[in-house]
Amino acid sequence: MADIQHLIDIIVEEMRERPDKGRVADYIPPLAHVSPDKFGMAVVLADGRMLCGGDAQEPFSIQSISKVFSLTLALGMAGDGLWNRVGREPSGSAFNSIVQLEREQGVPRNPFINAGAIVMSDIILGRGEPREAIGQTLRLVRDLAGDDMIAIDEHVARAELATGFRNEALAAYAKAFGNLNNEVDRVLGVYSHACAIAMSCAQLAMAGRYLMLGGRNPETGKQVLSPHRTRRINALMMTCGHYDNSGEFAFRVGLPGKSGVGGGILLIAPGVASVAVWAPGLNAQGNSLLGSIALERLAGRAGWSVFEPRG
Ligand code: GLN
Secondary structure, three states: OOOHHHHHHHHHHHHHHHOOOEEEEEOOOOHHHHHOOOOEEEEEEEEEEEEEEOOOOOOOOOOOHHHHHHHHHHHHHHHHHHHHHHOOOOOOOOOOOOOOHHHOOOOOOOOOOOHHHHHHHHHOOOOHHHHHHHHHHHHHHHHHOOOOOEEEOOOHHHHHHOOHHHHHHHHHHHOOOOOOOOOHHHHHHHHHHOOOOOEHHHHHHHHHHHHHHEEEEOOOOOOOOOHHHHHHHHHHHHHHOHHHHHHHHHHHHHOOEEEEEOOOOEEEEEEEEEEEEOOOOOOOOEEEHHHHHHHHHHHOOOOOOOOOOOO
């Protein structure tokens, strides 16, 4: 195998030198204050080795990367019945678009756009209390990463709730079509807190290990998800993980990935590696600009792709 630490070190240097770092998300106020100069990368290999570079230990807001963990939790609760309420086609639209939701009668295109994750938050909430549902989500992430220090940034959660008018609209719309059982504000409480989980690249790459290992959490030896469902989550990350930029990401990187507007991306090379990258500046579709370039280089140089025979 290529010297991954060497590859990371080179990529960190290359990214530092790039003048165009993209634009930091500013529609969630606390995210607007994050420096676009941050860059971190962490790789966990199948044998358990962890390799890091740059700001890999600094926590950031995982935002929509949480949709992967919410899907894992919601699938465990609702089973395949979940697919009656959420589709699995790439949306070809922005992550917070409302147009499609009307045309498709309140059934979101896939679990990785906001509307889809809002419906999953309703499933996770079930008949319980938001506080419990939020606790369950955080517990899952901590278990997957093997790290009890992971926490929710309340400041981010509250800011998002105070300014998330689009998400309110999406939730109300889904409810109007009968695809939300709970009240809008309770569902959004669950949704926003999941988005506000703060993790470092190192913690995130650890949490992604089950997706590289067919659903097994190497921390506990337990099967978090069946191999079959794990494969499907990876397929959805590949086809829908970057909104209307998903085709481009698959074309360039060739591996399942999920982005968030905090500038993080979780990337899975099945059987080989779980990777997290963080660069807060975004491209036009709300995905990390340098993060995508860095992953394209890492996957290309390491020879990782689901579309090539493994050497
Ligand atoms: N919390 C963000 C929102 O609801 C998540 C969006 C994202 O990361 N793409 O808008």
